[in-house]
Amino acid sequence: MSQSTAYIGRFAPSPSGPLHFGSLIAALGSYLQAKSQHGKWLVRIEDIDPPREVAGASEDILDTLQAYGLNWDDSVIYQSQQSVAYEQVLAHLDQQQLSYACACTRKIIKQQGGLYLGHCRDKKLSNNNNALRINVSKLAAPITHFQDKLQGHITLDAQQADEDFIIKRKDGLYAYNLAVVIDDINQGITEIVRGADLLPTTGKQISLYQLLGKPVPTYVHLPLAVTKPGFKLSKQNHALAIDKQDPIPTLIQALSFLGLPTADLIDKSSCSIILKWAVANWQLNMVPRQTEIQV
Structure with a gap:
Protein backbone atom coordinates (compact mmCIF):
# COMPACT_ATOMS: atom_id res chain seq x y z
CA MET A 1 0.00 0.00 0.00
CA SER A 83 -16.27 -0.09 26.40
CA VAL A 84 -16.42 -3.60 24.88
CA ALA A 85 -13.14 -2.94 23.04
CA TYR A 86 -11.55 -1.53 26.19
CA GLU A 87 -12.62 -4.51 28.31
CA GLN A 88 -11.22 -6.95 25.74
CA VAL A 89 -7.81 -5.28 25.95
CA LEU A 90 -7.97 -5.11 29.75
CA ALA A 91 -8.72 -8.86 29.85
CA HIS A 92 -5.76 -9.54 27.52
CA LEU A 93 -3.41 -7.42 29.66
CA ASP A 94 -4.60 -9.23 32.80
CA GLN A 95 -4.13 -12.68 31.23
CA GLN A 96 -0.60 -11.77 30.11
CA GLN A 97 0.21 -10.39 33.58
CA LEU A 98 0.86 -6.99 32.02
CA SER A 99 -1.46 -5.22 34.46
CA TYR A 100 -2.47 -5.49 38.09
CA ALA A 101 -4.90 -4.10 40.65
CA CYS A 102 -3.78 -1.29 42.95
CA ALA A 103 -5.40 -0.01 46.16
CA CYS A 104 -3.10 3.00 46.65
CA THR A 105 -4.87 6.34 47.01
CA ARG A 106 -3.52 9.69 45.81
CA LYS A 107 -2.86 10.55 49.46
CA ILE A 108 -0.69 7.44 49.93
CA ILE A 109 1.26 8.14 46.74
CA LYS A 110 1.78 11.77 47.78
CA GLN A 111 3.16 10.57 51.13
CA GLN A 112 5.60 8.35 49.23
CA GLY A 113 6.97 11.35 47.33
CA GLY A 114 4.39 11.81 44.59
CA LEU A 115 5.51 8.98 42.29
CA TYR A 116 3.91 5.55 42.35
CA LEU A 117 6.66 3.01 43.08
CA GLY A 118 4.91 -0.29 42.29
CA HIS A 119 3.66 -0.79 45.85
CA CYS A 120 0.85 -3.19 44.81
CA ARG A 121 2.63 -4.84 41.88
CA ASP A 122 3.10 -8.24 43.57
CA LYS A 123 0.12 -8.20 45.95
CA LYS A 124 -2.35 -9.94 43.57
CA LEU A 125 -5.25 -7.78 44.75
CA SER A 126 -8.76 -8.20 43.38
CA ASN A 127 -9.61 -6.16 40.28
CA ASN A 128 -12.93 -5.29 41.94
CA ASN A 129 -13.06 -1.87 43.59
CA ASN A 130 -9.41 -1.16 42.81
CA ALA A 131 -7.62 0.82 40.11
CA LEU A 132 -5.81 -1.11 37.38
CA ARG A 133 -2.22 -0.24 36.49
CA ILE A 134 0.01 -1.24 33.58
CA ASN A 135 3.14 -3.17 34.56
CA VAL A 136 5.89 -1.09 32.94
CA SER A 137 8.56 -3.50 34.29
CA LYS A 138 7.46 -5.96 31.56
CA LEU A 139 8.88 -3.63 28.91
CA ALA A 140 12.35 -4.37 27.53
CA ALA A 141 13.23 -0.80 28.57
CA PRO A 142 11.17 2.15 29.86
CA ILE A 143 10.25 4.81 27.29
CA THR A 144 12.56 7.70 28.15
CA HIS A 145 12.63 9.40 24.73
CA PHE A 146 10.99 9.48 21.33
CA GLN A 147 11.26 11.35 18.04
CA ASP A 148 8.65 13.99 17.22
CA LYS A 149 8.36 15.01 13.56
CA LEU A 150 8.10 18.70 14.50
CA GLN A 151 9.69 19.11 17.92
CA GLY A 152 12.58 16.71 17.25
CA HIS A 153 14.17 14.47 19.91
CA ILE A 154 12.04 14.49 23.06
CA THR A 155 13.54 13.36 26.37
CA LEU A 156 11.00 12.33 29.00
CA ASP A 157 11.24 12.33 32.79
CA ALA A 158 13.12 9.11 33.64
CA GLN A 159 11.31 8.60 36.96
CA GLN A 160 7.90 8.97 35.33
CA ALA A 161 8.94 6.55 32.59
CA ASP A 162 9.30 3.84 35.26
CA GLU A 163 5.91 4.57 36.82
CA ASP A 164 3.14 1.96 36.47
CA PHE A 165 0.35 4.23 35.25
CA ILE A 166 -3.39 3.77 35.73
CA ILE A 167 -5.40 2.30 32.84
CA LYS A 168 -8.75 2.00 34.64
CA ARG A 169 -9.75 4.10 37.61
CA LYS A 170 -11.18 2.78 40.84
CA ASP A 171 -14.50 4.48 39.98
CA GLY A 172 -14.74 2.33 36.84
CA LEU A 173 -13.87 5.06 34.34
CA TYR A 174 -11.28 4.21 31.67
CA ALA A 175 -8.05 6.19 31.80
CA TYR A 176 -7.23 8.47 28.89
CA ASN A 177 -3.95 6.68 28.15
CA LEU A 178 -5.76 3.36 27.69
CA ALA A 179 -8.72 4.63 25.67
CA VAL A 180 -6.70 6.82 23.31
CA VAL A 181 -4.28 4.01 22.40
CA ILE A 182 -7.00 1.40 21.83
CA ASP A 183 -9.04 3.79 19.71
CA ASP A 184 -6.02 4.83 17.65
CA ILE A 185 -5.14 1.15 17.07
CA ASN A 186 -8.70 0.21 16.13
CA GLN A 187 -9.05 3.18 13.77
CA PRO A 200 4.50 14.14 28.61
CA THR A 201 1.81 11.47 28.08
CA THR A 202 3.37 10.13 24.88
CA GLY A 203 5.84 7.84 26.63
CA LYS A 204 3.03 6.09 28.50
CA GLN A 205 1.13 5.60 25.26
CA ILE A 206 4.18 4.22 23.44
CA SER A 207 4.63 1.81 26.39
CA LEU A 208 1.11 0.51 25.85
CA TYR A 209 1.61 0.07 22.09
CA GLN A 210 4.74 -1.97 22.80
CA LEU A 211 3.10 -4.14 25.47
CA LEU A 212 0.22 -4.84 23.07
CA GLY A 213 2.66 -5.67 20.27
Missing part, protein backbone atom coordinates in the same frame (compact mmCIF):
# COMPACT_ATOMS: atom_id res chain seq x y z
CA SER A 2 1.41 3.39 -0.93
CA GLN A 3 1.88 6.14 1.61
CA SER A 4 -0.69 8.27 -0.19
CA THR A 5 -3.47 5.79 0.67
CA ALA A 6 -2.07 4.53 3.99
CA TYR A 7 -2.10 7.77 5.98
CA ILE A 8 -4.86 8.03 8.59
CA GLY A 9 -4.94 10.97 10.98
CA ARG A 10 -7.47 12.18 13.50
CA PHE A 11 -8.76 14.99 15.70
CA ALA A 12 -10.06 13.83 19.07
CA PRO A 13 -11.66 16.59 21.17
CA SER A 14 -13.27 16.08 24.57
CA PRO A 15 -16.81 17.52 24.91
CA SER A 16 -16.00 19.68 27.91
CA GLY A 17 -16.99 22.89 26.10
CA PRO A 18 -17.06 24.55 22.68
CA LEU A 19 -14.07 24.66 20.33
CA HIS A 20 -11.71 27.56 21.07
CA PHE A 21 -8.75 28.87 19.07
CA GLY A 22 -6.34 26.35 20.63
CA SER A 23 -8.62 23.44 19.66
CA LEU A 24 -8.87 24.84 16.12
CA ILE A 25 -5.05 24.75 15.82
CA ALA A 26 -5.03 21.02 16.68
CA ALA A 27 -7.95 20.28 14.33
CA LEU A 28 -6.46 22.31 11.48
CA GLY A 29 -2.92 20.97 11.86
CA SER A 30 -4.10 17.36 11.89
CA TYR A 31 -6.43 18.00 8.91
CA LEU A 32 -3.72 19.65 6.79
CA GLN A 33 -1.13 16.99 7.62
CA ALA A 34 -3.60 14.26 6.55
CA LYS A 35 -4.97 15.93 3.44
CA SER A 36 -1.56 17.05 2.17
CA GLN A 37 -0.66 13.34 2.07
CA HIS A 38 -3.98 12.38 0.42
CA GLY A 39 -4.91 10.58 3.62
CA LYS A 40 -8.03 10.15 5.71
CA TRP A 41 -8.91 12.56 8.50
CA LEU A 42 -11.13 11.14 11.23
CA VAL A 43 -12.95 12.77 14.15
CA ARG A 44 -13.39 11.02 17.49
CA ILE A 45 -15.25 12.42 20.48
CA GLU A 46 -13.38 11.55 23.69
CA ASP A 47 -16.36 11.37 26.05
CA ILE A 48 -15.13 8.96 28.75
CA ASP A 49 -15.09 11.42 31.66
CA PRO A 50 -18.76 12.31 32.32
CA PRO A 51 -18.04 14.71 35.24
CA ARG A 52 -16.09 17.00 32.85
CA GLU A 53 -18.56 16.89 29.95
CA VAL A 54 -20.93 19.70 28.98
CA ALA A 55 -24.36 18.84 27.61
CA GLY A 56 -24.58 19.54 23.87
CA ALA A 57 -20.81 20.09 23.48
CA SER A 58 -20.28 17.12 21.14
CA GLU A 59 -22.86 18.37 18.65
CA ASP A 60 -21.54 21.93 18.93
CA ILE A 61 -17.96 20.78 18.23
CA LEU A 62 -19.04 18.89 15.11
CA ASP A 63 -21.13 21.86 13.90
CA THR A 64 -18.14 24.17 14.41
CA LEU A 65 -15.77 21.91 12.46
CA GLN A 66 -18.20 21.86 9.55
CA ALA A 67 -18.64 25.65 9.72
CA TYR A 68 -14.86 25.91 9.21
CA GLY A 69 -14.92 23.50 6.26
CA LEU A 70 -13.21 20.75 8.26
CA ASN A 71 -15.20 17.79 7.01
CA TRP A 72 -14.17 14.38 8.30
CA ASP A 73 -13.96 11.03 6.53
CA ASP A 74 -15.96 8.03 7.83
CA SER A 75 -18.25 7.97 10.87
CA VAL A 76 -17.56 9.89 14.06
CA ILE A 77 -16.47 7.53 16.85
CA TYR A 78 -17.56 8.15 20.46
CA GLN A 79 -15.34 6.74 23.21
CA SER A 80 -18.40 6.22 25.43
CA GLN A 81 -19.47 3.49 22.97
CA GLN A 82 -16.15 1.62 22.98
CA GLY A 188 -5.71 2.44 12.12
CA ILE A 189 -4.24 5.84 12.98
CA THR A 190 -0.75 6.11 11.45
CA GLU A 191 0.18 9.58 12.75
CA ILE A 192 -0.99 11.55 15.76
CA VAL A 193 -1.03 15.33 15.38
CA ARG A 194 -1.99 17.18 18.58
CA GLY A 195 -0.98 19.92 21.00
CA ALA A 196 2.39 20.03 22.75
CA ASP A 197 0.65 19.83 26.14
CA LEU A 198 0.34 16.08 25.49
CA LEU A 199 4.09 15.52 25.04
CA LYS A 214 1.24 -2.97 17.97
CA PRO A 215 3.14 -0.59 15.64
CA VAL A 216 3.72 2.82 17.19
CA PRO A 217 2.38 5.77 15.12
CA THR A 218 4.49 8.79 14.31
CA TYR A 219 3.89 11.94 16.37
CA VAL A 220 3.59 15.65 15.63
CA HIS A 221 3.08 17.93 18.63
CA LEU A 222 1.99 21.39 17.53
CA PRO A 223 2.73 24.61 19.44
CA LEU A 224 0.08 25.64 21.95
CA ALA A 225 -1.73 28.96 21.73
CA VAL A 226 -1.06 30.72 25.06
CA THR A 227 -2.21 34.01 26.56
CA LYS A 228 1.08 34.28 28.45
CA PRO A 229 3.93 31.80 29.01
CA GLY A 230 2.55 28.61 30.55
CA PHE A 231 -1.12 29.63 30.23
CA LYS A 232 -2.64 27.80 27.28
CA LEU A 233 -6.02 28.59 25.84
CA SER A 234 -8.29 25.91 27.27
CA LYS A 235 -11.85 25.23 28.32
CA GLN A 236 -10.68 25.16 31.95
CA ASN A 237 -9.27 28.68 31.48
CA HIS A 238 -12.59 29.82 29.95
CA ALA A 239 -11.20 30.35 26.46
CA LEU A 240 -13.78 31.94 24.17
CA ALA A 241 -15.58 29.79 21.63
CA ILE A 242 -14.55 30.47 18.04
CA ASP A 243 -17.08 32.20 15.78
CA LYS A 244 -19.24 29.79 13.76
CA GLN A 245 -21.12 32.56 11.95
CA ASP A 246 -18.06 34.32 10.51
CA PRO A 247 -15.30 31.69 10.49
CA ILE A 248 -13.03 33.02 7.72
CA PRO A 249 -11.01 35.58 9.78
CA THR A 250 -10.34 33.02 12.54
CA LEU A 251 -9.44 30.33 10.01
CA ILE A 252 -6.89 32.65 8.37
CA GLN A 253 -5.48 33.58 11.80
CA ALA A 254 -5.06 29.86 12.61
CA LEU A 255 -3.29 29.22 9.30
CA SER A 256 -0.88 32.09 10.05
CA PHE A 257 -0.26 30.61 13.51
CA LEU A 258 0.78 27.35 11.79
CA GLY A 259 3.28 29.17 9.58
CA LEU A 260 1.36 29.36 6.31
CA PRO A 261 2.02 32.49 4.19
CA THR A 262 -1.55 33.81 4.34
CA ALA A 263 -0.46 37.12 2.75
CA ASP A 264 -0.28 35.10 -0.49
CA LEU A 265 -3.90 33.96 -0.12
CA ILE A 266 -5.87 35.71 -2.88
CA ASP A 267 -9.31 34.09 -2.79
CA LYS A 268 -10.81 34.32 0.71
CA SER A 269 -14.42 33.81 -0.32
CA SER A 270 -15.07 30.52 1.53
CA CYS A 271 -13.50 28.17 4.05
CA SER A 272 -13.38 25.35 1.49
CA ILE A 273 -11.41 27.51 -0.98
CA ILE A 274 -9.05 28.67 1.78
CA LEU A 275 -8.49 25.08 2.97
CA LYS A 276 -7.80 23.90 -0.58
CA TRP A 277 -5.08 26.57 -0.83
CA ALA A 278 -3.78 25.61 2.64
CA VAL A 279 -3.50 21.90 1.76
CA ALA A 280 -1.58 22.76 -1.42
CA ASN A 281 0.83 25.03 0.51
CA TRP A 282 1.16 23.00 3.72
CA GLN A 283 4.67 22.06 4.85
CA LEU A 284 5.28 20.78 8.35
CA ASN A 285 8.73 22.41 8.44
CA MET A 286 7.03 25.83 8.17
CA VAL A 287 5.29 25.34 11.53
CA PRO A 288 7.24 27.11 14.31
CA ARG A 289 9.28 24.53 16.21
CA GLN A 290 8.05 25.75 19.58
CA THR A 291 5.82 24.32 22.26
CA GLU A 292 4.05 27.67 22.86
CA ILE A 293 3.10 30.75 20.83
CA GLN A 294 1.52 33.77 22.47
CA VAL A 295 -1.71 35.02 20.87
Whole structure:
Protein backbone atom coordinates (compact mmCIF):
# COMPACT_ATOMS: atom_id res chain seq x y z
CA MET A 1 0.00 0.00 0.00
CA SER A 2 1.41 3.39 -0.93
CA GLN A 3 1.88 6.14 1.61
CA SER A 4 -0.69 8.27 -0.19
CA THR A 5 -3.47 5.79 0.67
CA ALA A 6 -2.07 4.53 3.99
CA TYR A 7 -2.10 7.77 5.98
CA ILE A 8 -4.86 8.03 8.59
CA GLY A 9 -4.94 10.97 10.98
CA ARG A 10 -7.47 12.18 13.50
CA PHE A 11 -8.76 14.99 15.70
CA ALA A 12 -10.06 13.83 19.07
CA PRO A 13 -11.66 16.59 21.17
CA SER A 14 -13.27 16.08 24.57
CA PRO A 15 -16.81 17.52 24.91
CA SER A 16 -16.00 19.68 27.91
CA GLY A 17 -16.99 22.89 26.10
CA PRO A 18 -17.06 24.55 22.68
CA LEU A 19 -14.07 24.66 20.33
CA HIS A 20 -11.71 27.56 21.07
CA PHE A 21 -8.75 28.87 19.07
CA GLY A 22 -6.34 26.35 20.63
CA SER A 23 -8.62 23.44 19.66
CA LEU A 24 -8.87 24.84 16.12
CA ILE A 25 -5.05 24.75 15.82
CA ALA A 26 -5.03 21.02 16.68
CA ALA A 27 -7.95 20.28 14.33
CA LEU A 28 -6.46 22.31 11.48
CA GLY A 29 -2.92 20.97 11.86
CA SER A 30 -4.10 17.36 11.89
CA TYR A 31 -6.43 18.00 8.91
CA LEU A 32 -3.72 19.65 6.79
CA GLN A 33 -1.13 16.99 7.62
CA ALA A 34 -3.60 14.26 6.55
CA LYS A 35 -4.97 15.93 3.44
CA SER A 36 -1.56 17.05 2.17
CA GLN A 37 -0.66 13.34 2.07
CA HIS A 38 -3.98 12.38 0.42
CA GLY A 39 -4.91 10.58 3.62
CA LYS A 40 -8.03 10.15 5.71
CA TRP A 41 -8.91 12.56 8.50
CA LEU A 42 -11.13 11.14 11.23
CA VAL A 43 -12.95 12.77 14.15
CA ARG A 44 -13.39 11.02 17.49
CA ILE A 45 -15.25 12.42 20.48
CA GLU A 46 -13.38 11.55 23.69
CA ASP A 47 -16.36 11.37 26.05
CA ILE A 48 -15.13 8.96 28.75
CA ASP A 49 -15.09 11.42 31.66
CA PRO A 50 -18.76 12.31 32.32
CA PRO A 51 -18.04 14.71 35.24
CA ARG A 52 -16.09 17.00 32.85
CA GLU A 53 -18.56 16.89 29.95
CA VAL A 54 -20.93 19.70 28.98
CA ALA A 55 -24.36 18.84 27.61
CA GLY A 56 -24.58 19.54 23.87
CA ALA A 57 -20.81 20.09 23.48
CA SER A 58 -20.28 17.12 21.14
CA GLU A 59 -22.86 18.37 18.65
CA ASP A 60 -21.54 21.93 18.93
CA ILE A 61 -17.96 20.78 18.23
CA LEU A 62 -19.04 18.89 15.11
CA ASP A 63 -21.13 21.86 13.90
CA THR A 64 -18.14 24.17 14.41
CA LEU A 65 -15.77 21.91 12.46
CA GLN A 66 -18.20 21.86 9.55
CA ALA A 67 -18.64 25.65 9.72
CA TYR A 68 -14.86 25.91 9.21
CA GLY A 69 -14.92 23.50 6.26
CA LEU A 70 -13.21 20.75 8.26
CA ASN A 71 -15.20 17.79 7.01
CA TRP A 72 -14.17 14.38 8.30
CA ASP A 73 -13.96 11.03 6.53
CA ASP A 74 -15.96 8.03 7.83
CA SER A 75 -18.25 7.97 10.87
CA VAL A 76 -17.56 9.89 14.06
CA ILE A 77 -16.47 7.53 16.85
CA TYR A 78 -17.56 8.15 20.46
CA GLN A 79 -15.34 6.74 23.21
CA SER A 80 -18.40 6.22 25.43
CA GLN A 81 -19.47 3.49 22.97
CA GLN A 82 -16.15 1.62 22.98
CA SER A 83 -16.27 -0.09 26.40
CA VAL A 84 -16.42 -3.60 24.88
CA ALA A 85 -13.14 -2.94 23.04
CA TYR A 86 -11.55 -1.53 26.19
CA GLU A 87 -12.62 -4.51 28.31
CA GLN A 88 -11.22 -6.95 25.74
CA VAL A 89 -7.81 -5.28 25.95
CA LEU A 90 -7.97 -5.11 29.75
CA ALA A 91 -8.72 -8.86 29.85
CA HIS A 92 -5.76 -9.54 27.52
CA LEU A 93 -3.41 -7.42 29.66
CA ASP A 94 -4.60 -9.23 32.80
CA GLN A 95 -4.13 -12.68 31.23
CA GLN A 96 -0.60 -11.77 30.11
CA GLN A 97 0.21 -10.39 33.58
CA LEU A 98 0.86 -6.99 32.02
CA SER A 99 -1.46 -5.22 34.46
CA TYR A 100 -2.47 -5.49 38.09
CA ALA A 101 -4.90 -4.10 40.65
CA CYS A 102 -3.78 -1.29 42.95
CA ALA A 103 -5.40 -0.01 46.16
CA CYS A 104 -3.10 3.00 46.65
CA THR A 105 -4.87 6.34 47.01
CA ARG A 106 -3.52 9.69 45.81
CA LYS A 107 -2.86 10.55 49.46
CA ILE A 108 -0.69 7.44 49.93
CA ILE A 109 1.26 8.14 46.74
CA LYS A 110 1.78 11.77 47.78
CA GLN A 111 3.16 10.57 51.13
CA GLN A 112 5.60 8.35 49.23
CA GLY A 113 6.97 11.35 47.33
CA GLY A 114 4.39 11.81 44.59
CA LEU A 115 5.51 8.98 42.29
CA TYR A 116 3.91 5.55 42.35
CA LEU A 117 6.66 3.01 43.08
CA GLY A 118 4.91 -0.29 42.29
CA HIS A 119 3.66 -0.79 45.85
CA CYS A 120 0.85 -3.19 44.81
CA ARG A 121 2.63 -4.84 41.88
CA ASP A 122 3.10 -8.24 43.57
CA LYS A 123 0.12 -8.20 45.95
CA LYS A 124 -2.35 -9.94 43.57
CA LEU A 125 -5.25 -7.78 44.75
CA SER A 126 -8.76 -8.20 43.38
CA ASN A 127 -9.61 -6.16 40.28
CA ASN A 128 -12.93 -5.29 41.94
CA ASN A 129 -13.06 -1.87 43.59
CA ASN A 130 -9.41 -1.16 42.81
CA ALA A 131 -7.62 0.82 40.11
CA LEU A 132 -5.81 -1.11 37.38
CA ARG A 133 -2.22 -0.24 36.49
CA ILE A 134 0.01 -1.24 33.58
CA ASN A 135 3.14 -3.17 34.56
CA VAL A 136 5.89 -1.09 32.94
CA SER A 137 8.56 -3.50 34.29
CA LYS A 138 7.46 -5.96 31.56
CA LEU A 139 8.88 -3.63 28.91
CA ALA A 140 12.35 -4.37 27.53
CA ALA A 141 13.23 -0.80 28.57
CA PRO A 142 11.17 2.15 29.86
CA ILE A 143 10.25 4.81 27.29
CA THR A 144 12.56 7.70 28.15
CA HIS A 145 12.63 9.40 24.73
CA PHE A 146 10.99 9.48 21.33
CA GLN A 147 11.26 11.35 18.04
CA ASP A 148 8.65 13.99 17.22
CA LYS A 149 8.36 15.01 13.56
CA LEU A 150 8.10 18.70 14.50
CA GLN A 151 9.69 19.11 17.92
CA GLY A 152 12.58 16.71 17.25
CA HIS A 153 14.17 14.47 19.91
CA ILE A 154 12.04 14.49 23.06
CA THR A 155 13.54 13.36 26.37
CA LEU A 156 11.00 12.33 29.00
CA ASP A 157 11.24 12.33 32.79
CA ALA A 158 13.12 9.11 33.64
CA GLN A 159 11.31 8.60 36.96
CA GLN A 160 7.90 8.97 35.33
CA ALA A 161 8.94 6.55 32.59
CA ASP A 162 9.30 3.84 35.26
CA GLU A 163 5.91 4.57 36.82
CA ASP A 164 3.14 1.96 36.47
CA PHE A 165 0.35 4.23 35.25
CA ILE A 166 -3.39 3.77 35.73
CA ILE A 167 -5.40 2.30 32.84
CA LYS A 168 -8.75 2.00 34.64
CA ARG A 169 -9.75 4.10 37.61
CA LYS A 170 -11.18 2.78 40.84
CA ASP A 171 -14.50 4.48 39.98
CA GLY A 172 -14.74 2.33 36.84
CA LEU A 173 -13.87 5.06 34.34
CA TYR A 174 -11.28 4.21 31.67
CA ALA A 175 -8.05 6.19 31.80
CA TYR A 176 -7.23 8.47 28.89
CA ASN A 177 -3.95 6.68 28.15
CA LEU A 178 -5.76 3.36 27.69
CA ALA A 179 -8.72 4.63 25.67
CA VAL A 180 -6.70 6.82 23.31
CA VAL A 181 -4.28 4.01 22.40
CA ILE A 182 -7.00 1.40 21.83
CA ASP A 183 -9.04 3.79 19.71
CA ASP A 184 -6.02 4.83 17.65
CA ILE A 185 -5.14 1.15 17.07
CA ASN A 186 -8.70 0.21 16.13
CA GLN A 187 -9.05 3.18 13.77
CA GLY A 188 -5.71 2.44 12.12
CA ILE A 189 -4.24 5.84 12.98
CA THR A 190 -0.75 6.11 11.45
CA GLU A 191 0.18 9.58 12.75
CA ILE A 192 -0.99 11.55 15.76
CA VAL A 193 -1.03 15.33 15.38
CA ARG A 194 -1.99 17.18 18.58
CA GLY A 195 -0.98 19.92 21.00
CA ALA A 196 2.39 20.03 22.75
CA ASP A 197 0.65 19.83 26.14
CA LEU A 198 0.34 16.08 25.49
CA LEU A 199 4.09 15.52 25.04
CA PRO A 200 4.50 14.14 28.61
CA THR A 201 1.81 11.47 28.08
CA THR A 202 3.37 10.13 24.88
CA GLY A 203 5.84 7.84 26.63
CA LYS A 204 3.03 6.09 28.50
CA GLN A 205 1.13 5.60 25.26
CA ILE A 206 4.18 4.22 23.44
CA SER A 207 4.63 1.81 26.39
CA LEU A 208 1.11 0.51 25.85
CA TYR A 209 1.61 0.07 22.09
CA GLN A 210 4.74 -1.97 22.80
CA LEU A 211 3.10 -4.14 25.47
CA LEU A 212 0.22 -4.84 23.07
CA GLY A 213 2.66 -5.67 20.27
CA LYS A 214 1.24 -2.97 17.97
CA PRO A 215 3.14 -0.59 15.64
CA VAL A 216 3.72 2.82 17.19
CA PRO A 217 2.38 5.77 15.12
CA THR A 218 4.49 8.79 14.31
CA TYR A 219 3.89 11.94 16.37
CA VAL A 220 3.59 15.65 15.63
CA HIS A 221 3.08 17.93 18.63
CA LEU A 222 1.99 21.39 17.53
CA PRO A 223 2.73 24.61 19.44
CA LEU A 224 0.08 25.64 21.95
CA ALA A 225 -1.73 28.96 21.73
CA VAL A 226 -1.06 30.72 25.06
CA THR A 227 -2.21 34.01 26.56
CA LYS A 228 1.08 34.28 28.45
CA PRO A 229 3.93 31.80 29.01
CA GLY A 230 2.55 28.61 30.55
CA PHE A 231 -1.12 29.63 30.23
CA LYS A 232 -2.64 27.80 27.28
CA LEU A 233 -6.02 28.59 25.84
CA SER A 234 -8.29 25.91 27.27
CA LYS A 235 -11.85 25.23 28.32
CA GLN A 236 -10.68 25.16 31.95
CA ASN A 237 -9.27 28.68 31.48
CA HIS A 238 -12.59 29.82 29.95
CA ALA A 239 -11.20 30.35 26.46
CA LEU A 240 -13.78 31.94 24.17
CA ALA A 241 -15.58 29.79 21.63
CA ILE A 242 -14.55 30.47 18.04
CA ASP A 243 -17.08 32.20 15.78
CA LYS A 244 -19.24 29.79 13.76
CA GLN A 245 -21.12 32.56 11.95
CA ASP A 246 -18.06 34.32 10.51
CA PRO A 247 -15.30 31.69 10.49
CA ILE A 248 -13.03 33.02 7.72
CA PRO A 249 -11.01 35.58 9.78
CA THR A 250 -10.34 33.02 12.54
CA LEU A 251 -9.44 30.33 10.01
CA ILE A 252 -6.89 32.65 8.37
CA GLN A 253 -5.48 33.58 11.80
CA ALA A 254 -5.06 29.86 12.61
CA LEU A 255 -3.29 29.22 9.30
CA SER A 256 -0.88 32.09 10.05
CA PHE A 257 -0.26 30.61 13.51
CA LEU A 258 0.78 27.35 11.79
CA GLY A 259 3.28 29.17 9.58
CA LEU A 260 1.36 29.36 6.31
CA PRO A 261 2.02 32.49 4.19
CA THR A 262 -1.55 33.81 4.34
CA ALA A 263 -0.46 37.12 2.75
CA ASP A 264 -0.28 35.10 -0.49
CA LEU A 265 -3.90 33.96 -0.12
CA ILE A 266 -5.87 35.71 -2.88
CA ASP A 267 -9.31 34.09 -2.79
CA LYS A 268 -10.81 34.32 0.71
CA SER A 269 -14.42 33.81 -0.32
CA SER A 270 -15.07 30.52 1.53
CA CYS A 271 -13.50 28.17 4.05
CA SER A 272 -13.38 25.35 1.49
CA ILE A 273 -11.41 27.51 -0.98
CA ILE A 274 -9.05 28.67 1.78
CA LEU A 275 -8.49 25.08 2.97
CA LYS A 276 -7.80 23.90 -0.58
CA TRP A 277 -5.08 26.57 -0.83
CA ALA A 278 -3.78 25.61 2.64
CA VAL A 279 -3.50 21.90 1.76
CA ALA A 280 -1.58 22.76 -1.42
CA ASN A 281 0.83 25.03 0.51
CA TRP A 282 1.16 23.00 3.72
CA GLN A 283 4.67 22.06 4.85
CA LEU A 284 5.28 20.78 8.35
CA ASN A 285 8.73 22.41 8.44
CA MET A 286 7.03 25.83 8.17
CA VAL A 287 5.29 25.34 11.53
CA PRO A 288 7.24 27.11 14.31
CA ARG A 289 9.28 24.53 16.21
CA GLN A 290 8.05 25.75 19.58
CA THR A 291 5.82 24.32 22.26
CA GLU A 292 4.05 27.67 22.86
CA ILE A 293 3.10 30.75 20.83
CA GLN A 294 1.52 33.77 22.47
CA VAL A 295 -1.71 35.02 20.87
